[in-house]
Amino acid sequence: MPKRTKAHNQGRRNFLKGMxxxxxxxxxxxxxxxxxxxxxxxxGRIKASVPGxxxxxxxxxxxxxxxxxxxxxxxxxxxxxxxxxxxxxLAMNCxxxxxxxxxxxxxHGGNRPEILTCPHEEIAVHIAQGYAKIEGKPMAMACHxxxxxxHACMAMYNAWCDRIPVIVIGGNIIEADKRAPGADxxxxxxxxxxxxxxxxxxxxxxxxLQHFAESAVRAYKVAVTPPMGPVMLSLDxxxxxxxxxxxxxxxxxxxxxxxxxxxxxxxxxxxxxxxVSAENPVILCDxxxxxxxxxxxxxxxxxxxxxxxxxNGGRMNFPSRHPLNxxxxxxxxxxxxxxxxxxLNELWGTLNAFNDRIVRRSRPIYRNGTKIVSLSSRELxxxxxxxxxxxxxxxxxxxxxxxxxxxxALIEQVNRLIxxxxxxxxxxxxxxxxxxxxxxxxxxxxxxxIGWDASPVTxxxxxxxxxxxxxxxxxxxxxxxxxxxxxxxxxxxxxxYRWNGVSGGGGVGYTLPASLGAALANKKYGRLTVAVGGxxxxxxxxxxxxxxxxxxxxMLYIVHNNRAYHQERMHVQAMALRRSRGISNISTGxxxxxxxxxxxxxxxxxxxxxxxxxxxxxxxxxALRRAIAVVKSGRPALIDVxxxxx
Amino acid sequence: MxxxxxxxxxxxxxxxxxxxxxxxxxxxSAQTVSAADPVNGKRVFLAAGCFECHGRxxxxxxxxxxxxxxxxxxxxxxxxxxxxxxAPNDMPTYSAEVxxxxxxxxIYAFLRALPxxxxxxxxxxxxx
Numbered sequence: 041m042p043k044r045t046k047a048h049n050q051g052r053r054n055f056l057k058g059m060x061x062x063x064x065x066x067x068x069x070x071x072x073x074x075x076x077x078x079x080x081x082x083x084g085r086i087k088a089s090v091p092g093x094x095x096x097x098x099x100x101x102x103x104x105x106x107x108x109x110x111x112x113x114x115x116x117x118x119x120x121x122x123x124x125x126x127x128x129x130l131a132m133n134c135x136x137x138x139x140x141x142x143x144x145x146x147x148h149g150g151n152r153p154e155i156l157t158c159p160h161e162e163i164a165v166h167i168a169q170g171y172a173k174i175e176g177k178p179m180a181m182a183c184h185x186x187x188x189x190x191h192a193c194m195a196m197y198n199a200w201c202d203r204i205p206v207i208v209i210g211g212n213i214i215e216a217d218k219r220a221p222g223a224d225x226x227x228x229x230x231x232x233x234x235x236x237x238x239x240x241x242x243x244x245x246x247x248x249l250q251h252f253a254e255s256a257v258r259a260y261k262v263a264v265t266p267p268m269g270p271v272m273l274s275l276d277x278x279x280x281x282x283x284x285x286x287x288x289x290x291x292x293x294x295x296x297x298x299x300x301x302x303x304x305x306x307x308x309x310x311x312x313x314x315x316v317s318a319e320n321p322v323i324l325c326d327x328x329x330x331x332x333x334x335x336x337x338x339x340x341x342x343x344x345x346x347x348x349x350x351x352n353g354g355r356m357n358f359p360s361r362h363p364l365n366x367x368x369x370x371x372x373x374x375x376x377x378x379x380x381x382x383x384l385n386e387l388w389g390t391l392n393a394f395n396d397r398i399v400r401r402s403r404p405i406y407r408n409g410t411k412i413v414s415l416s417s418r419e420l421x422x423x424x425x426x427x428x429x430x431x432x433x434x435x436x437x438x439x440x441x442x443x444x445x446x447x448x449a450l451i452e453q454v455n456r457l458i459x460x461x462x463x464x465x466x467x468x469x470x471x472x473x474x475x476x477x478x479x480x481x482x483x484x485x486x487x488x489x490i491g492w493d494a495s496p497v498t499x500x501x502x503x504x505x506x507x508x509x510x511x512x513x514x515x516x517x518x519x520x521x522x523x524x525x526x527x528x529x530x531x532x533x534x535x536x537y538r539w540n541g542v543s544g545g546g547g548v549g550y551t552l553p554a555s556l557g558a559a560l561a562n563k564k565y566g567r568l569t570v571a572v573g574g575x576x577x578x579x580x581x582x583x584x585x586x587x588x589x590x591x592x593x594x595m596l597y598i599v600h601n602n603r604a605y606h607q608e609r610m611h612v613q614a615m616a617l618r619r620s621r622g623i624s625n626i627s628t629g630x631x632x633x634x635x636x637x638x639x640x641x642x643x644x645x646x647x648x649x650x651x652x653x654x655x656x657x658x659x660x661x662x663a664l665r666r667a668i669a670v671v672k673s674g675r676p677a678l679i680d681v682x683x684x685x686x
Numbered sequence: 687m688x689x690x691x692x693x694x695x696x697x698x699x700x701x702x703x704x705x706x707x708x709x710x711x712x713x714x715s716a717q718t719v720s721a722a723d724p725v726n727g728k729r730v731f732l733a734a735g736c737f738e739c740h741g742r743x744x745x746x747x748x749x750x751x752x753x754x755x756x757x758x759x760x761x762x763x764x765x766x767x768x769x770x771x772x773a774p775n776d777m778p779t780y781s782a783e784v785x786x787x788x789x790x791x792x793i794y795a796f797l798r799a800l801p802x803x804x805x806x807x808x809x810x811x812x813x814x
Contacts, residue, residue, distance in 0.1 A: 490801075613735045626735070
């Protein structure tokens with residue numbers, strides 16, 4: 041621990057009176073480059089009131105055997121630490137093991153970070169996940185370190201697979217003799233984070249307040265360093281609640297973010313040579329764009345090379361209507377002689393066809409001899425138990441480094457190698473790809489016409505109607521249950537916030553709360569947030585709507601209501617047909633009917649404007665207009681649409 | 687225009703019913719054409735779960751990968767049935783035990799009768 045400086049060497053009493061004065065002033069201000077801001081409240085909250093007789097007596101009298109009031113608590117300092125990190129929100133479901141922190145956020149911190157009341161911890165984590173993907177920084181969530189964390193687990197796994205930073209705080213009571221009978225024992229653990237250690241990047245259970253300060257800053261730093269991921273701090277209730285003991289010894293350490301890892305310059309030079317000399321290079325991308333710069337850099341590389349880009353959609357990597365976007369023309373993989381994979385979650389799955397048959401089989405879809413290069417921060421951090429790293433894919437060159445960070449150097453190397461003759465051949469290649477792109481778009485439009493007026497509504501019609509209503513707004517699509525299909529085929533995704541990716545781990549119950557988190561981030565920028573989520577997904581976390589209404593978070597949520605857990609229904613169907621048993625029984629356990637869920641009444645019960653169920657496509661446009669008007673007034677709205685399965 | 691197709695306002699069921707009537711009349715008069723029943727084909731198409739991946743209108747969809755458009759299928763009937771009996775890739779195989787030839791032919795007739803694509807240019811919101 042660094043030796044205390046004079047500025048930090050305050051006695052407990054001074055800390056109590058003016059900790060926020062001296063402490064805030066002494067807080068090392070993170071560099072602007074690091075992108076962390078000290079919240080205004082931390083500085084504006086400076087108070088050093090003169091102590092009254094009661095306080096003086098309390099502070100100067102010998103300690104009572106059974107004190108009934110206290111004038112300091114560790115949680116106040118914890119709140120100062122969270123504020124110093126620029127954490128805007130604390131998503132949580134109230135819990136006795138974090139009551140000390142909860143109260144301190146409210147009365148010491150002035151509700152900063154702002155508490156988001158969430159009826160379920162899974163909702164809280166998913167809100168944080170969706171928020172981080174738009175805002176570019178983590179939110180904190182807090183819960184019981186045992187039963188709350190158990191609820192939060194799946195969402196943490198989604199965030200882990202999605203490589204998204206979330207700061208999870210779990211309450212605990214470490215000392216056995218301090219636990220009350222009953223709940224305190226049930227809600228305590230020797231090692232709360234053990235349950236989630238396989239899918240967090242780092243965790244700690246601080247034993248002192250200074251330990252907390254350093255661990256909180258470290259947790260933030262670890263979480264936002266690519267490859268990003270959730271982190272966890274277990275907070276002892278006593279540490280939160282009890283008066284501060286170590287007089288004046290507390291200091292909030294400076295946050296210095298890690299510069300994202302950069303690919304080796306020699307390896308990037310070799311990669312540039314491969315790309316420039318290739319006849320048909322193809323770029324695959326998944327979670328490249330960490331910041332708005334990511335998309336710009338990827339566009340620059342693709343345009344420089346005039347090569348096709350296939351976007352797996354983990355982030356808003358590449359404009360949907362760009363002529364080089366070949367995401368729906370994956371046959372170019374078979375013709376590629378060089379494939380560059382950028383931050384791919386599923387490289388093997390992208391380069392191989394796999395068939396789910398009695399005898400499972402697979403085959404590469406790339407040519408023998410194709411050079412495969414991976415540039416990814418994922419190469420730098422892997423864990424064992426959960427298999428989200430996917431099947432091992434052979435590569436000719438693997439560069440450990442953050443793709444977004446490494447792209448400028450790669451582009452520079454590529455530019456150095458391009459001469460006029462290359463430029464002419466690249467241009468011809470680009471023209472062919474543009475033609476293929478246009479053909480794919482026309483094909484999609486033509487396919488979209490099938491069943492245009494049918495009921496249930498086709499997903500193509502739903503997406504076309506929705507886009508017609510939002511295209512002139514500053515929209516942001518932050519969730520979809522219909523794969524990366526119609527919106528990405530038909531809509532113009534041209535800005536970094538138009539899309540924010542998928543769940544990561546495929547855990548159901550993501551779309552509604554993660555969309556709300558993204559909507560919260562979009563709110564301050566005045567964007568129109570829209571999402572399309574499945575009915576089955578919705579039913580895991582319906583009370584998210586209450587959080588939306590309570591916190592006045594504007595979002596248009598379309599329920600893609602096919603009245604089934606449809607993917608699973610198809611799986612059971614496949615099993616029944618494989619066994620020649622027919623499918624007459626497959627509805628059991630897979631459909632959501634009898635009764636049909638009344639999503640509108642459900643939403644209204646949570647205080648959210650709602651319309652539906654809409655089964656006639658002619659009714660969509662007016663309903664969307666009314667709902668968008670509600671959203672633009674600052675409130676959430678829901679439309680239940682009875683749709684085709686896919 | 688908000689998306690209504692001017693020339694495609696007939697419902698699928700009307701189309702199928704009309705084609706079925708035509709088929710029945712033709713059968714009664716000539717007794718030479720296939721007796722495949724597209725109305726029953728629609729029933730079986732739904733009951734057999736074909737729509738789960740391909741959509742009720744044969745518009746295509748997805749299971750593990752994209753499932754193709756099959757409205758207005760151009761595959762010959764024999765090839766279609768052979769395909770069902772030994773389906774490739776991720777398509778589940780429909781054995782004769784669960785889908786007799788008679789019903790497979792009805793499904794084929796239904797798919798053939800589906801209107802399929804229309805002109806996207808006539809739908810303004812597909813061109814924005």
